[in-house]
Amino acid sequence: MTRDEVLEAAAALVKRHGPGALTMRRLAAELGTAVTSIYWHVGNRESLLDALVERTVEEMGAIRPSGRTPASRIVSVARGLRRELLDRPHLIAMVHERGLTERMFLPAQRALVHEVHAAGLRGARAAEAVRAVQFQAVGHVLVERNRERAPVQRPGEEELWDELTAEHDPALARALARPADPERLFVNSVKALVDGLLTRADGAVSDGPYPQ
Incomplete structure (x- = not known):
């Protein structure tokens, strides 16, 4: 042993x-x-x-970007960060309790810095982009964890959404009545965020929406 x-x-x-x-x-x-x-x-x-x-802390430093463009690589870092946080919630809580959260996030932040620089951002705009992506990943994980721990809802979404609630948009009502796909929702939201952050830099987009 x-x-x-x-x-x-x-x-x-x-x-x-x-x-x-x-x-x-x-x-x-x-x-x-x-x-x-x-x-x-x-x-x-x-x-x-x-x-x-x-x-x-060391394992959280193993997140590596992948993709052809800075935008797609930023999305890949965000996906890796979310995946690692979801995989070890109790261990992450222990890191936080010992005051090492910022050190734990530093490798992912540095990977993001490299990619936003490659996309043409510098200074305060680059810092804002790095933090926006990090906060998006962490916030999404917190919402997911809270939904997992929440008691069964009565009435649930499938009962609350109808054509009237959805302002006569039956397709929207049907979509909101179905359970959310957290991975798809996360990737699409991060891609939209990244596209907005980088548009003024070089017009890059993050390879379109998440595949159906």
């Missing part, structure tokens, strides 16, 4: 059940080893939590 294996198992426990479920005894049981062996590799529980936070 290695230190990395201990941290991997601990991270998996926190992802599934939250930090409160992470005890040295439970972690040892997951790994099929003695508690003393866990202490040998990572120290006490507080040291283990610190190591998990550092590991999470």
Whole structure:
């Protein structure tokens, strides 16, 4: 057993059940080893939590842009950021509690800086674009998480939207009555945001709408 294996198992426990479920005894049981062996590799529980936070910060730095244009690469960073945040909410919360949120976001921000520079933005306009994309990703994740945790709604959207509510736009009523597709909604909103931010720079667009 290695230190990395201990941290991997601990991270998996926190992802599934939250930090409160992470005890040295439970972690040892997951790994099929003695508690003393866990202490040998990572120290006490507080040291283990610190190591998990550092590991999470490092993993968040692995987001890499992809695409043919600066606009499409910016969208790819936003998608990667959203995906990483959704994948590890409890670990992200631990990072935040230890005051390391800004450090955690720095690699993604630097990737965005590179792309907005490539698109022709500089100075305050470039900074605003970087923050706008970051806030869009983080805000979207918060809304998604809140919707997931919300109690069942009665009446629900499918009951609330009809032709009258939708101002005699039946197609709109049908669309709003269906569950939202978070990924599609996120990508389309980020593309619209990026297109608006970069239009004055070089007229670039982010490869059109999200595919149907």
